[in-house]
Amino acid sequence: MIKITNLNFSYGKQKILDLVNLSFEAAQIVSLVGPNGSGKSTLLKCLCRILKTTDKTIFMEGKALEHYSRREMAQLIAYVPQQPTLNLAVSVIDAVKIGRSPYIGYTLSKNDENIVFEVIEQLGLTEHAFRSLRELSGGERQRVLLARVIAQQARILLLDEPTSALDLKNQLETASLLRVIQKQQQLTVIVAIHDLNLAARFSDSVVQLKQGKVYAHGSWDKTMTEQSILEIYGVQTFLGKVQGIPYVVSLNAVPDTVPPPSGIDDEDLPKRGDSK
Amino acid sequence: MNELRTTYRTLVRKQLSKIGMTFLLLLLLIAVAGSLGVKNVSILQVFYIIIDYLASDEIFAKVSTIDRRIVLYLRLPRIALGVVGGAALAIAGVVMQGIMRNPLVSPFTIGISPAAGFGAAIAVLLGLDLVTGGSYWVVLCAFSSALICATMVLTISVFRGAQSTTLILAGIALTYFFAALTNTTQFIATEEQLTVIVHWTFGTLNESKWEEVVIILIMLAGTLPILFRYAWCYNALNQGEEIAVSLGYGIKTIRIATIVIAVLLTASVVSFTGVIGFVGLAAPHMARFIIGNDHRYLIPFAGIIGALLLVAADTIGRTLFSPVIIPVGIVVAYIGVPMFVHLIISKKQDYFS
Numbered sequence: 054m055i056k057i058t059n060l061n062f063s064y065g066k067q068k069i070l071d072l073v074n075l076s077f078e079a080a081q082i083v084s085l086v087g088p089n090g091s092g093k094s095t096l097l098k099c100l101c102r103i104l105k106t107t108d109k110t111i112f113m114e115g116k117a118l119e120h121y122s123r124r125e126m127a128q129l130i131a132y133v134p135q136q137p138t139l140n141l142a143v144s145v146i147d148a149v150k151i152g153r154s155p156y157i158g159y160t161l162s163k164n165d166e167n168i169v170f171e172v173i174e175q176l177g178l179t180e181h182a183f184r185s186l187r188e189l190s191g192g193e194r195q196r197v198l199l200a201r202v203i204a205q206q207a208r209i210l211l212l213d214e215p216t217s218a219l220d221l222k223n224q225l226e227t228a229s230l231l232r233v234i235q236k237q238q239q240l241t242v243i244v245a246i247h248d249l250n251l252a253a254r255f256s257d258s259v260v261q262l263k264q265g266k267v268y269a270h271g272s273w274d275k276t277m278t279e280q281s282i283l284e285i286y287g288v289q290t291f292l293g294k295v296q297g298i299p300y301v302v303s304l305n306a307v308p309d310t311v312p313p314p315s316g317i318d319d320e321d322l323p324k325r326g327d328s329k
Numbered sequence: 330m331n332e333l334r335t336t337y338r339t340l341v342r343k344q345l346s347k348i349g350m351t352f353l354l355l356l357l358l359i360a361v362a363g364s365l366g367v368k369n370v371s372i373l374q375v376f377y378i379i380i381d382y383l384a385s386d387e388i389f390a391k392v393s394t395i396d397r398r399i400v401l402y403l404r405l406p407r408i409a410l411g412v413v414g415g416a417a418l419a420i421a422g423v424v425m426q427g428i429m430r431n432p433l434v435s436p437f438t439i440g441i442s443p444a445a446g447f448g449a450a451i452a453v454l455l456g457l458d459l460v461t462g463g464s465y466w467v468v469l470c471a472f473s474s475a476l477i478c479a480t481m482v483l484t485i486s487v488f489r490g491a492q493s494t495t496l497i498l499a500g501i502a503l504t505y506f507f508a509a510l511t512n513t514t515q516f517i518a519t520e521e522q523l524t525v526i527v528h529w530t531f532g533t534l535n536e537s538k539w540e541e542v543v544i545i546l547i548m549l550a551g552t553l554p555i556l557f558r559y560a561w562c563y564n565a566l567n568q569g570e571e572i573a574v575s576l577g578y579g580i581k582t583i584r585i586a587t588i589v590i591a592v593l594l595t596a597s598v599v600s601f602t603g604v605i606g607f608v609g610l611a612a613p614h615m616a617r618f619i620i621g622n623d624h625r626y627l628i629p630f631a632g633i634i635g636a637l638l639l640v641a642a643d644t645i646g647r648t649l650f651s652p653v654i655i656p657v658g659i660v661v662a663y664i665g666v667p668m669f670v671h672l673i674i675s676k677k678q679d680y681f682s
Contacts, residue, residue: 103574127577134575140430140567143622146337151565154576159557159625170333182333183340201568205576 054079054241055100055209056112062095062104062265069095071265079208080239082232084252087262088286093245094135096262097211100243101132113209127155131202135213135245139194141187145178148186148197152204172204176230192223199227203234210235210242217247224248228255253277253299261285273299344626347619351633355412358637362408362644363400367652370396379405410537411640411657413545414598418605419612419635420549420628421591424556426613427563427624428580428587429493435613436595437606439482439500441475443507445599448474450514450526458525464536467529468600475596478503483588496588532603532658534643541601548597552590553628559583560624567622605658608635611665618672638665 055077062070070092077083085093098104100111102118111118113129121129131152139148149172153165161169173182176196186194195215202210215231216224232255235242246252252259252273259276261268263285269276282290282301289304363375370378377389378400422435452470457463485499486492511530515523562583565573573580595609615638616631639657642664646655 098571101575103571123577123579127575130575132571132575134569134571137572138569140622143567146333147564147623148568151561151568151572151576154561154565154578157561159560166334166337167330170330170337173333174330179333183336201572 054114055243057100058110058112060096060099060106060110062092062099062106069265070099073265073267075260075267075270077241077243079241080235081257082235082242082244082255084256084259085243085245085262086247086249086252086259086285087268090264091262091285092265093262094213097132097213097243097245100209100211101130102126103132124155127205127207129207130209130211131205131207132211133198133202133213133215135217137198139186142185144183144185145189145197145200146173146182149173149178149200149204152201155205168206169204172200175234176200176203192219192227195219195223195227196230199230208240210240212242212244214245214247216251224251225254231255249277249282249301250299253301277301344620344623348626348630348633351630351637355633355637355640358640358644359408359412362411362640363404365644365648366399366404368396368399370400375400406539406542407534407537407643408640409539409542410534410545410601411643412636413542413549414534414602414605415608415612415635415637415639416632417545417549417594417598417635418609418639419616419631420553420556421594422609422635423613423616423624423627423631424559424563424587425591427627428566428584429496430566431493431497432614433497434493435606435609436591437609438497438504439592440478440503440507441592441595442599442604442606443504443511444478445471445475445596446530446604447507447511447514448472448600449529449603450511450518453522453525453529454514454518471600472596474507475592475599478507479589479592479596483585483592486588487585528656529603530658531656532599532605532661533654533656534602534639535654535656537601545597545601548594552594555586555590556628557625559587560628563624564622603656603658605639605661607658607662607665607669608639611669612638614669614672 055075057073057075060070060073061068073092073096085096087093095104099106100118106118108119109117113121118126146169149169150161152172153161153169157165173179176199178193178196178200181189181193186197189197195218199215202212212231216227219227228251231242231244234240244252244256256273258271259273260270261276261281268285269281277292277299279290279292282288282292291302291304293300293302360372360375364370364372374389374392374396377392378397381387381389381392381397382401418436422437425434425436426432448471449467451474452458452467457466457470460466481503482496482499486496511526515526518526562573562578562580565576565578566580570580599605612635613627613631616627616634619634620626620630639661642661643657645664646657646660649655
């Protein structure tokens with residue numbers, strides 16, 4: 054389905070992605086994990102050509118990415134950015150409607166309209182359909198973003214941190230919604246995600262990134278070990294299972310008080326009222 | 330789903346009827362404006378004259394020849410120029426704001442009008458306005474100067490990826506630059522030339538000609554289809570640049586094309602009328618306030634609002650202290666600014682974030 058060979062990407066001299074080789078099967082949810090700056094977002098942006106890469110490094114369904122026209126690509130791949138700069142003075146239906154962009158001329162056909170209405174109902178946004186995004190909560194806005202990419206009817210979804218701004222309940226709801234739709238429509242979903250516990254719950258496989266390189270790619274049980282997490286994040290963790298659900302707990306202590314910087318005695322610090 | 334469909338249909342109908350009603354209002358205003366003036370002609374007679382003219386006959390014999398001349402050669406060209414000029418300025422403003430998602434951006438904040446003013450001043454300084462066909466020389470100079478300014482802004486924005494802050498900053502710098510150039514020409518101009526230059530910057534619809542209306546109409550006819558085609562892209566850009574790209578829009582090309590079109594429209598209007606900048610900023614905001622952010626409705630609606638604003642302002646300027654005509658550029662600011670300020674204070678939401 055998706056094949057990435059020797060993908061490099063840099064901003065100026067800063068190398069972000071370094072010889073990434075990956076391949077993803079169709080109809081699976083893949084989680085991209087790794088610390089900030091490990092290249093998760095950049096990888097997603099390369100996959101939908103928001104960032105241009107060198108030719109013949111990314112193949113979708115056997116065809117090099119640069120051989121797709123803009124429209125064809127938008128019909129194949131949909132993308133939800135991490136912190137979209139949404140204009141909130143837009144109604145839900147208008148925000149979902151633009152998902153039909155890759156298929157329409159100037160007017161929405163009846164079929165296009167039906168797709169938009171169906172998606173809005175499926176995601177439980179019916180009562181908000183004509184409100185502006187400003188009136189919605191963060192969780193509802195996230196669902197509008199999802200509704201837009203589902204209306205786009207692409208077979209590949211790229212989601213950048215779809216849950217990081219949500220509360221616990223909304224996180225789980227978004228994740229399960231994603232899972233249901235993915236199964237229903239046999240979508241290939243690639244999610245960049247920080248929350249390892251959530252990633253464990255809904256992904257078929259995990260890609261671990263470290264400083265722009267692929268550290269490991271495989272099932273949760275094979276890739277996520279205390280050792281690999283220590284090497285990627287530099288954090289001591291404990292991995293366990295509750296009722297068959299895997300979880301990760303970090304063991305690094307968070308101190309109650311901030312220790313003074315080493316090498317400086319208290320007496321060296323300037324005191325209030327000190328004058329030199 | 331049926332419920333959603335019905336509500337949606339009602340909403341679309343509501344939007345279309347807003348556009349329709351405003352258009353009717355504009356037609357009414359045109360008729361009223363045609364009848365008002367130093368010599369009042371009744372609205373009915375204005376219609377008779379237009380029908381007669383279109384039929385190239387004198388079906389309604391009761392209308393006097395003087396009235397015919399006044400309406401056909403003095404009032405209607407002026408009103409028509411107000412309509413197409415106001416529409417062009419407002420549409421240029423609305424698409425510029427659309428691609429930049431910034432309420433400050435308009436063809437005027439990027440220095441087009443002071444540049445046109447400088448071009449006109451140079452023409453006057455060289456005495457081109459006194460030779461045969463002089464007024465066209467002034468227009469040509471104003472237009473070329475505006476294009477030079479636009480090229481400078483575009484070059485800057487191409488280098489910097491057409492960011493709104495860059496455009497505004499470049500525009501402010503160029504505004505000062507061209508103002509300084511104009512001031513220099515005024516400094517060395519003779520008394521008579523100075524009067525002409527200053528009058529040009531007022532912005533008026535005086536001495537409007539049908540040829541000017543036709544030229545702007547051609548510009549509109551050539552560019553509007555492109556802008557309408559981009560309407561969905563402007564809507565997508567509303568949701569952020571990355572989303573627009575992921576939906577298959579080549580936004581770099583669309584941005585540059587939009588700026589070029591907006592600049593051409595503005596430059597052609599301003600070259601004929603002088604500086605009437607405020608329409609390009611105020612009309613798009615008023616239109617957004619009434620009809621919302623969907624550019625498929627917003628672009629034509631802003632055009633109608635722009636036409637309304639300009640024709641209304643000109644009619645007031647013509648009749649208030651008749652027979653003295655106050656330049657429309659001045660009146661439009663007096664009417665537009667209070668409306669605009671009211672809008673800023675009272676509007677419930679921000680349309681750009």
